[in-house]
Amino acid sequence: MLPSPGYYPSLKFRPVRFYHGFTNLWGSQHQRVSSDQSSVSIWLDKNSGSGFKSIRAFRNGYFSTSIKLQRGYTAGVITAFYLSNNEAHPGFHDEVDMEFLGTTPWEPYTLQTNVYVRGSGDGRIIGREMKFHLWFDPTSAFHNYAILWNRREIIFFVDDVPIRRFVRWSPATFPQRPMWVYGSIWDASSWATDDGKYRADYRFQPFVARFTRFVAGGCTAFSPPWCRAAPSSPSGFGLSPRQSAAMRWAQSRSLVYDYCRDPTRDNSLTPECRQRRRPF
Numbered sequence: 227m228l229p230s231p232g233y234y235p236s237l238k239f240r241p242v243r244f245y246h247g248f249t250n251l252w253g254s255q256h257q258r259v260s261s262d263q264s265s266v267s268i269w270l271d272k273n274s275g276s277g278f279k280s281i282r283a284f285r286n287g288y289f290s291t292s293i294k295l296q297r298g299y300t301a302g303v304i305t306a307f308y309l310s311n312n313e314a315h316p317g318f319h320d321e322v323d324m325e326f327l328g329t330t331p332w333e334p335y336t337l338q339t340n341v342y343v344r345g346s347g348d349g350r351i352i353g354r355e356m357k358f359h360l361w362f363d364p365t366s367a368f369h370n371y372a373i374l375w376n377r378r379e380i381i382f383f384v385d386d387v388p389i390r391r392f393v394r395w396s397p398a399t400f401p402q403r404p405m406w407v408y409g410s411i412w413d414a415s416s417w418a419t420d421d422g423k424y425r426a427d428y429r430f431q432p433f434v435a436r437f438t439r440f441v442a443g444g445c446t447a448f449s450p451p452w453c454r455a456a457p458s459s460p461s462g463f464g465l466s467p468r469q470s471a472a473m474r475w476a477q478s479r480s481l482v483y484d485y486c487r488d489p490t491r492d493n494s495l496t497p498e499c500r501q502r503r504r505p506f
Contacts, residue, residue, distance in 0.1 A: 228361065229475050232468035233459055234386045235288055236370050239443040244278075247442050251277040251408070256432075265438035270303055270411045271431040277410030280442050283311070285404045287444015288456035290372030290383070293326075294436045295335060297365040300328035302415035302426030305435040307371055309405040318345040320401035322380055324371050326364065327357075327418045328426070328433070334359045336482070337371075339382045339390050343401055354496065356390050357483035361476070368438060375401070375444075376455035378463050388465055388473040389480070395498045404447035411435045 243263035250257055253276030258267045268276035291307055305326040312319040321342040329335050341354040362369065372383040380392040380401075394400035411433065415425035426433075445453035459466045465473065485491055486499035493499040 228387070229472045230468065231387050231466075231472040233466055235374065235383065235456070235458070236290055236372060236386050236441070238456070239288060239290075239441045241439045241441055244440060247282075247440055248278045248280055248407075248409075251279040251410070253277060265436060266409075267434055267436050268409065268411050269432040269434040270413060270426075271433070272428040275410065275412035277408060277412070280407035282442070283314075283404040283406050283447040284309075284375075284442065284444045285447055285449070286376045286455040287442065288372060288374045289407050289444070290370055290439070290441040291409065291437050292368040292370045292439040293364070294368045295326055295364045296434050298331055299427055299430045300335075300433055301330050301419040301424035302413055302422075303328035303433045304410075304412055304414045304418050306408070306410050306412075307373075307437075308408050309373060309375065309401075310408060311403055311405045313406070315345075315403065320344060320403055320405060322373055322375060322401065322405070324373060324382060326435075327414075329419060330424055335364050337364075337384070341380060341392050341401070343399055353485070354392070354498075355483060355485050356481065358384075358389060358476075358480040359482050360384060360480055368436070370439065372441075374456060374458050375405075376458065376463065377402070379458065381458050381465070384476070387476050388469050389476045391465060391473065393498060399497060407442050409435075409437055 244259050244266050245263055253274045256269050256274050256276035308323040310321040323340040325338045327336040327338055337358045339356050370385050374381045378394050381388050382390040413426045416422045444456050459469055
């Protein structure tokens, strides 16, 4: 049985209407905003995918949306909600990802979480992936997905249950520059499903992702120094004992890949895997 985390950050923030917080980034003809701006549908077909971006950049905050994914054959298709500053720092950017890797009808969706720091996809470090098969069907209803980022940690939430906590072990391995919030759908056939074994099949187009309940609460790049980061727990930072128990439950039930436990990876450049030093 799903344990209660005891703390619900999604209830601490009021959703914003789409155009009050976001704008189209690409594929405008593959994006439809509801009349009340409470939701947006984006889709991929053989001509294009689509994406949107927050109007403001943030230096910390709580960022969430509720997503409903498409059922059936979606191999090769990525539906993503993420933070990035790639447009400001091309080739040397930071990124925090929640990506749904498309699937075949007989397999579950994979939720991939990842953290890139200063362009760490440079061949030395591919990324810091942790992958999950969630405890529910993400195509049957909307579920809330969130990233909380402050100067000490990044926490990934699913329906307010923390599924991953990435601690700042050193300044070199933690994103500190302002980032924007993004949502997108695109073709990643070369790697998304079983390392490219199953590719996007456009006989099943369009591939549609639905987003609603947009939250981007935090300190923008231009907020005054006294602006406080969004709290991750009742104490402010870290996770409470109940949240930690909920995360252990989620990982024991749903975690299917952890880069720190991959024997083929060289983790000498990922000090957080050793966890021998105190966080900054």
